[in-house]
Amino acid sequence: MEALKIFGIFTVxxxxxxxxxxxxxxxxxxxxxxxxxxxxxxxxxxxxxxxxLHPEAAGRTYAAYGGIYVSVALMWLWLVESTRPTMTDLLGVLICIIGMAVIMFGPRNV
Incomplete structure (x- = not known):
């Protein structure tokens, strides 16, 4: 549930x-x-x-947010600018989302 909340805040x-x-x-x-x-x-x-509103330290938040930003920007490209993303665009989004998940949900050594 926490992951969904974080993803939602990043998307908005x-x-x-x-x-x-x-x-x-x-x-x-x-x-x-x-x-x-x-x-x-x-x-x-x-x-x-x-x-x-993001739950983590600012630097980590900004780094992870970048992954979601890329995916939302490509959705914007498709829905608002009527330009369909390419397969490499979609692959890039997948890589960004995986990176965001690693940053936000990876183990923390304090």
Missing amino acids: TAVAEIVGCYLPYLWLRQGHSIWLLVPAAFSLAAFVWLLT
Whole structure:
């Protein structure tokens, strides 16, 4: 159950970060309204707050979070940008998820 909770928090955190970065991209690169910066700022603030909810030390959290971020970014690529991930993309995600699991759930020598 703890693993599912951690995975869920990481996933929501990644979505908040991606939205917070994607909206300025739409403004800067695709000519959308500057008003997109308002929800982007809220999304990035939520991202920072969500990072504080993670159960481990900050460095370990950021390292493990990276694995989930990669997988959510590729889902975003597929669902929002309509670009289907390649087999090597999916293999990379699998490697990242395994790395995240090793970091988060491996034994701790104190």
